[in-house]
Amino acid sequence: MMKTWQAGKRLLPMTAALGLILAGCGREDLSVLRPQGPAAESSFALMKLSISIMIVVLLVVFSIAAYVWIRFRRKPDQNEIPKQVEGSFKLEVLWTVIPLILVVVLAVPTVKAVFAAGNDHSGDKDAIKVKVTGHQYWWEFEYTDYGVTTAQDLVIPAGKDIAFELSTKDVLHSFWVPSLSGKMDTNPDGTVNRFSFSAPNEGVYRGKCAELCGPSHGFMEFKVKSVSGAAFEEWIASMKAPDSVLPDDPALAETFKSQCLTCHATGSMQDLSQAPNLTGIGSRESVAGILLNDDTRVDGAPVEENLKTWLHDPQSVKPGNKMPDPKDLGLSDEEIDGIAEFLAGYTLD
């Protein structure tokens, strides 16, 4: 066991160096290699340890291989028969025992971390409880303690543990925010999964679906918005505001009510969950998860434009999604633009 720890210690400097190199890879809000929360950091620590061990193994194998290839290459005049060696008990024991030690070095922290990760916060009074439901191809987030439901943007208070309860309404999905935590599958009712993570730093993180779930699997993205505690309370309060907002133009309001609100919910209608909740959609990070809202146009388009793109042809944006084409519902181009404009202005302030 003593040897194990020594081996671990020797690996430390290498681990640190690797950490620095790997940290250069990818976006801060997306990459596994740039962890932004304790859950992702725990995975990252194990990854660094295992990569270090494995690089040592690779170096040993590569150098022996290179040596024998060069040293024992058959020379043109070489005709004597090489000694037919049977094996070597000592050597064979050596390369049985060393891998075993390396496995133990990796297995001990792995088992520790497995049980730490299994420690969910569903009974923790201080944790924010969120019920995540996967749908083809969007995410529903229900804050059970607050009676608030939203979609696509998961708003969380920075630093607090979030206790998730995961399930799906249709096929299997997998809930993954690489820079904050590893993934967890959403299974159909009956096998609800629980796990938790927290985001100490405020910011927006990119989330993905990691289980093949149909044509638009690759587009089933979402955002995690970590905000200050006060901003979170404010957000909850405005989500709970009972009034349902409607377009100013009465004709358009009627269309919106009869065509959109049969599936989508706004304001106090929190119980509809066959389509994403629209409350405050104008202040979300994206439309449909993939059309990024960005007034500066560096990484997307303004929200109104994105809404128009989506509403004019939802299938071309996200193939195979369940949203009917507004044109098939009898909406004119002007009506669609009007609704897009209204939704873009439907913000939470």
Next chain:
Amino acid sequence: MDWITTVDHKKIAILYLWAGGIFFGIGGLEAILIRIQLIKPMNTFLDAQTFNELITMHGTTMIFLGVMPVIFALMNAVIPLQIGARDVAFPFLNALGFWTFLFGGILLNLSWVMGGAPDAGWTSYTPLSSTGYSPTHGVDFYTIGLQIAGLGTLIGGINFLATIITMRAPGMSFMRMPMFAWTTFITSAIILFAFPAITVGLVLLTFDRILDANFFNVAGGGNPVLWQHIFWIFGHPEVYILILPAFGVISEVIPTFSRKRLFGYSSMVFATILIAFLGFMVWAHHMFTTGLGPVANALFSVSTMLIAVPTGIKIFNWLFTMWGGQVRFTTPNLFAAGFIPTFTMGGVTGVMLASAPADFQFHDTYFVVAHFHYVIVGGLVLGLFAGLHYWWPKMFGRMLSEKLGKWTFWTFIIGFHLTFFVQHFLGLMGMQRRVFTYLPNQQFDLLNLVSTIGAMLMGVGMMIFLTNIFLTSRRPADAADDPWEDGRTLEWTIPSPPPEYNFKQTPLVRGLDAFWKEKMAGHKAMTPSEPVGSIHMPSATILPFLMSVGIFIAGLGFMFSRDEFSSSVMSFLFNNYIVTALGLLITFGSMLMRSLFDDPGWHIEPEELEGR
């Protein structure tokens, strides 16, 4: 006709090689299309549905119809020769195994032209693979095509077990058996235990889809996670079904071209058995994110890591086989040399994946894609290339061109590393697998471009290999009995290609590497263990072909039994299971014929043997 009725293991090997090669080409084409689609973000070369069909068919085709048959080709071509036998134990079954594989494969690929290929991934996780979410016949083609092809694999596996247990030449104890025969033996044992699991799984899924059963349907009391367990209880051992024969090939090639016996033979045997055993203990490491809980995750983490130990033994034994030898870099040995570092890289990422909390991040990302391609392409395919170049003169009597072989090696292996090395980083940077496209500005663009260029280069390598085969086939068949000059095992003691009875006289085996031992004792040939006598040969027969055609028709009939056809005759035929019954009638009728008519085979008499 000769080829349809043959029961000769050497001809069946060539049939397996051609059929497997064609499916491998189809799978490769699918891979190239996939990589073209991913060459840049938001590409519109393919639509999402087609992409999902391509990834599903690429995985399924490569594993079941591409590499497995090529493995079987090598086993069929080499095993009876290596153990000094005149054929496999059951030549009739051997032919049946090939034909069921071929018709299963054809059925699966018919899906491209008969209304939608399977689209739920090669793992076909429910509920995505249920009729509710995959309403075309795609997944039916998957379940029934694989069922029929799997039959062939199971038959083949049992046949090799029987052959190796009962038909070794006098003096060849298990511990004198060549390593490739050992890995074939263990692989066959894994097939025997693993394939029934997928058979059952496929039956259940077929019943869910065609007969509205509820095995995996939550609303009906079923459980989709059950499918994952059944699939991976088969699926993980399947990985070893694939890689162990490659280990065997490498263990033959390296000693031959180092002119040294395999280092640590008995520990190699022991490691192979241990890998096979552990292979059945680790299936749930594919399911760490399913929510099995910390106890299961911890156990499966540790058991998975343990596989590194026997695998490590093998790697170091190979390295020390070369140590002190005289290494020649012929094409086969070049592939074996490429195999060692490449496979080791796939192995170490496997250990990384075994660490469950880290796997929460790796799982279902391009890191995993990189890992298993390092194992399957960097391990198995390089192993198969080594084996094909090594035994090609024995199979066809012609040496492949060394020059073109070296070109194949370098383009293929450089292309391979370009394609898959960068995918480790893509996965770690947050790119999940099985996505038909990705948003720009996520730093995925450059690495995906590199990956696609690498894939093209691998394609070039394959083209060079095909050219090599084509040019070689036009040259005279003049390969020597022992063309590599340092052959160690029995297959190199007989002509290339071997006569249909293989050995005029069964050889007497006096130790490991029997031929080498005789050569060192100054002999030119093996000592025979019997006088020249009449050789019994099995008769050619069309029945295996007919049986497989029957199952193929029955499968199609069952699959479409509920469809509405525009023609009422068709509806009548299918909806009343008449087509299914007809197919089964052909199969069972052929079986009856086989049972009723005794076929004593025929003999090759000593005069004829001496006449050659």
